[in-house]
Amino acid sequence: xxxxxxxxxxxxxxxxxxxxxxxxxxxxxxxxxxxxxxxxxxxxxxxxxxxxxxxxxxxxxxxxxxxxxxxxxxxxxxxxxxxxxxxxxxxxxxxxxxxxxxxxxxxxxxxxxxxxxxxxxxxxxxxxxxxxxxxxxxxxxxxxxxxxxxxxxxxxxxxxxxxxxxxxxxxxxxxxxxxxxxxxxxxxxxxxxxxxxxxxxxxxxxxxxxxxx
Ligand SMILES: [Fe+2]
Ligand SMILES: [Fe+2]
Numbered sequence: 001x002x003x004x005x006x007x008x009x010x011x012x013x014x015x016x017x018x019x020x021x022x023x024x025x026x027x028x029x030x031x032x033x034x035x036x037x038x039x040x041x042x043x044x045x046x047x048x049x050x051x052x053x054x055x056x057x058x059x060x061x062x063x064x065x066x067x068x069x070x071x072x073x074x075x076x077x078x079x080x081x082x083x084x085x086x087x088x089x090x091x092x093x094x095x096x097x098x099x100x101x102x103x104x105x106x107x108x109x110x111x112x113x114x115x116x117x118x119x120x121x122x123x124x125x126x127x128x129x130x131x132x133x134x135x136x137x138x139x140x141x142x143x144x145x146x147x148x149x150x151x152x153x154x155x156x157x158x159x160x161x162x163x164x165x166x167x168x169x170x171x172x173x174x175x176x177x178x179x180x181x182x183x184x185x186x187x188x189x190x191x192x193x194x195x196x197x198x199x200x201x202x203x204x205x206x207x208x209x210x211x212x213x
Contacts, residue, residue, distance in 0.1 A: 020115055025067055033074060041070050043150030044143070051142045051165060065125040065143050068111045073103045080106035083113070094190060101192065104130045132177060132198030141169050148176040155179075170202050177202070 029038055045066030052062035072080055077099040081088050083106045088096055095101045108127040111117040125143040128136055132144060149161040149172070157179055164172035177199040184191045 020064065020117060022064065022067070025064070025115060029067060029071060033070075037070060037074060039152055040150065041067055043152045044069060044146045047150045047165075048142050048146035051146060051169070052139070054166060055138055055142065055169060057139050057142060061119060061122055061139055062142055062146075064117070065122045065139060066146055068115070068117075068122070069107060069126050069129045069143055069147060070103065071126075072107045072110050073099075075099075075103070075106070077102060083109050085109065095192075098190075101130060104128060128194070131192040131194045132173070133194055134197045134201035136198065138169070141173050145169060145172045145176055148179070170206060174199060174202050174206075 029041060033041065045063045048062035048066035049059040051057075052059040072083060075083075077097075080099060080102045081096060084091075084102065087105060087109060088102075091102070091105065104127050108123045111123060111126055117123065121137055121139040124133075124137060125140040127133075128140055129143050129147050133140070136144065145161065145165045149158055149165055157175070161172050161175050161179075164175055177195055181191060181195060181199065184195075
């Protein structure tokens with residue numbers, strides 16, 4: 001199914017300002033990303049499309065968001081900030097010194113500016129795929145999890161995330177966020193407040209659901 005999706009020319013008229021040629025995007029990514037990064041975005045798109053089918057989301061949206069989530073990840077920080085333009089004002093002063101944190105918002109701007117993508121769900125998924133956001137929709141959650149658990153990922157606990165991803169996307173999100181928080185604490189680097197807020201919101205939602213049952 002995935003390869004069938006890859007070969008489709010996507011009109012998506014209700015969400016796109018102009019038609020998006022996925023083959024053109026794939027070709028640009030092949031030319032601009034390292035082989036390792038391209039394998040990662042392809043793996044993310046494949047896993048995201050599978051999860052989209054599982055959770056009733058449009059797999060074409062998931063494929064596109066997966067492809068584009070790291071489109072600017074290898075750009076120099078200055079180029080990422082240039083792409084972000086005025087939007088860089090929405091980031092804290094410490095965030096704009098860190099390419100790891102800038103490439104999500106900058107990638108969303110690039111997807112809009114360069115490919116004309118206007119679908120808010122796709123742009124949200126790209127924007128928040130690194131740190132999370134408590135208000136993330138289902139597509140954004142799928143991309144967040146697929147980014148951390150696609151087939152090329154190999155770290156202790158990744159199998160657990162893959163299993164959870166197919167049964168309970170929120171639980172998979174929590175597992176990813178907690179793994180990320182532990183790593184950040186071990187590294188002694190700054191922990192993004194949205195990462196904590198996202199984990200807390202998901203836990204509260206799960207607890208409220210349990211109370212109602
Ligand atoms: Fe990324
Ligand atoms: Fe990624």
